[in-house]
Amino acid sequence: MESLTNKRKLIESKPLNFLERAYLPAIAQGLAITMKHFFRKPVTISYPEEKREYSENFRGMHSLKRDENGKERCTACGLCALSCPAEAITMIAAERQKGEEHLYREEKYAAVYEINMLRCIFCGLCEEACPKEAIYLDGPHVPSDYLRKDFIYGKDKLVEAPLNQ
Amino acid sequence: MKVTIDGIPVEVEPGTTILNAARQIGGDIVPPAMCYYSKLKDSGGKCRTCLVKVSKGSEKDPRPMPKLVASCRTTVMDGMEVQNITSPEVIEARKGIVEILLLNHPLDCPICDQAGECDLQNLGFEHGAAKTRYEFDRRTFEKIDIGDKIQLHMTRCILCYRCVFTADQITDHRIHGILNRGDHSEISTYITAAVDNDFSGNVIDVCPVGALTDKTFRFKNRVWFTKPVEAHRDCDHPGCNGKVTLWYKGEEVLRVTARKDQYGEVEEFICNTCRFDKKKTADWIIEGPRKVSNKSVISSNHYDFKPLPVVKTNPVLMEANKEQFERDTRL
Numbered sequence: 001m002e003s004l005t006n007k008r009k010l011i012e013s014k015p016l017n018f019l020e021r022a023y024l025p026a027i028a029q030g031l032a033i034t035m036k037h038f039f040r041k042p043v044t045i046s047y048p049e050e051k052r053e054y055s056e057n058f059r060g061m062h063s064l065k066r067d068e069n070g071k072e073r074c075t076a077c078g079l080c081a082l083s084c085p086a087e088a089i090t091m092i093a094a095e096r097q098k099g100e101e102h103l104y105r106e107e108k109y110a111a112v113y114e115i116n117m118l119r120c121i122f123c124g125l126c127e128e129a130c131p132k133e134a135i136y137l138d139g140p141h142v143p144s145d146y147l148r149k150d151f152i153y154g155k156d157k158l159v160e161a162p163l164n165q
Numbered sequence: 166m167k168v169t170i171d172g173i174p175v176e177v178e179p180g181t182t183i184l185n186a187a188r189q190i191g192g193d194i195v196p197p198a199m200c201y202y203s204k205l206k207d208s209g210g211k212c213r214t215c216l217v218k219v220s221k222g223s224e225k226d227p228r229p230m231p232k233l234v235a236s237c238r239t240t241v242m243d244g245m246e247v248q249n250i251t252s253p254e255v256i257e258a259r260k261g262i263v264e265i266l267l268l269n270h271p272l273d274c275p276i277c278d279q280a281g282e283c284d285l286q287n288l289g290f291e292h293g294a295a296k297t298r299y300e301f302d303r304r305t306f307e308k309i310d311i312g313d314k315i316q317l318h319m320t321r322c323i324l325c326y327r328c329v330f331t332a333d334q335i336t337d338h339r340i341h342g343i344l345n346r347g348d349h350s351e352i353s354t355y356i357t358a359a360v361d362n363d364f365s366g367n368v369i370d371v372c373p374v375g376a377l378t379d380k381t382f383r384f385k386n387r388v389w390f391t392k393p394v395e396a397h398r399d400c401d402h403p404g405c406n407g408k409v410t411l412w413y414k415g416e417e418v419l420r421v422t423a424r425k426d427q428y429g430e431v432e433e434f435i436c437n438t439c440r441f442d443k444k445k446t447a448d449w450i451i452e453g454p455r456k457v458s459n460k461s462v463i464s465s466n467h468y469d470f471k472p473l474p475v476v477k478t479n480p481v482l483m484e485a486n487k488e489q490f491e492r493d494t495r496l
Contacts, residue, residue: 075275075276076384077274077275077276077280077387078386078387078389078390079275081390082387082389082390082462082465082466087466093384093385093386094384095383095384106273106275106276107276108275108276108384131274131275132275146493147490147493147494
């Protein structure tokens with residue numbers, strides 16, 4: 001019967017010769033390949049000490065920004081929580097008292113601001129919804145942890161460090 | 166009397182205004198109104214958002230009216246033909262009106278408690294331009310406490326006079342009004358006298374913007390995170406029948422307002438006891454969830470249906486998980 005593609009090859013299996021039967025040359029050959037890789041650049045990196053370059057539009061952990069005077073930008077308007085498709089964001093607003101003007105930019109601020117990092121899908125809609133340019137997903141990957149409760153990030157982890165420190 | 170609004174004929178009583186005739190038809194052709202309030206006598210004619218074009222005056226005198234007219238103040242004539250959304254002139258004028266209303270209105274919607282149910286926000290969204298041409302500083306005022314329950318943010322006021330009419334007509338004597346003239350006009354109680362009356366809380370409901378807000382609800386939550394529920398109670402105050410909307414967050418009643426109809430006008434005014442003092446579920450007889458338009462932000466993320474359970478409850482597993490959790494947290 002004629003084959004369809006004419007690509008068929010007949011393989012003849014011959015018995016192994018002496019050198020092949022000895023296996024030593026094959027072992028040496030294999031070791032040579034292994035040795036060759038010792039001198040090559042490794043393909044892996046030791047994360048997290050070393051980090052690869054990220055894409056510019058990579059979306060990682062959220063950070064709540066401060067303005068040029070170090071005041072918190074977030075005014076707890078709730079638009080991020082509204083836009084969040086995973087419903088990961090909750091907040092409680094409070095009124096700025098007299099003497100706190102250097103801490104918060106507007107008369108209302110978020111007293112509690114929590115993001116459940118297990119729910120978050122890092123879509124960036126909160127960033128888009130924010131009218132005050134207060135939230136950006138510009139952080140690193142969210143680190144792993146053992147307990148679910150430790151994935152609820154509060155203001156202590158989210159708010160940027162003050163400028164003068 | 167027969168009038169035609171945007172090509173839709175309607176039969177109305179003599180003396181009806183064009184706005185009310187349009188409301189009898191309903192739908193998209195109803196002109197928006199910021200100052201007109203059907204429950205308040207003499208309201209309207211201030212904001213000019215309800216401007217319409219009268220292309221035929223009446224059957225007897227078919228000449229068109231020379232200028233755009235305020236539909237809340239103009240009564241219909243037999244055979245009148247009115248153009249609202251079919252006239253590009255009206256749409257253009259309305260855009261300008263929104264720009265004028267927003268000249269001195271601060272863009273602090275992220276802070277304002279009215280956001281989400283604000284008439285001016287809706288108006289700006291539907292009819293306004295994206296940008297303003299105004300280059301000067303907006304006028305600012307200190308916020309004033311009118312009594313311990315109501316707060317006045319004069320910066321946000323658009324001078325619709327609704328609260329003045331409310332105080333005049335619903336309460337027995339009014340203490341607040343408009344001071345100064347023109348661009349300097351402001352709502353004030355004069356030497357910040359407290360408005361102290363059993364129905365004074367209604368000025369919060371009639372305010373189309375966030376100028377008069379409920380101090381007991383101040384910054385408690387955003388409107389769209391709360392759940393409106395219709396309820397009533399036996400109010401012993403004459404003139405108040407206790408029909409309200411409760412705004413729930415979880416189990417807690419955050420605020421109480423009067424029931425509003427589709428034009429954002431209250432159905433019945435409620436007394437201050439109902440509004441400010443009865444904030445427990447036990448005080449009210451619940452009628453059911455309030456119908457919210459699916460276009461409103463208040464309806465977002467509120468699900469009518471009960472979602473099917475995702476995980477089958479397994480008491481043995483739950484117990485084991487609890488033990489595991491305790492062991493882990495102890496370490």
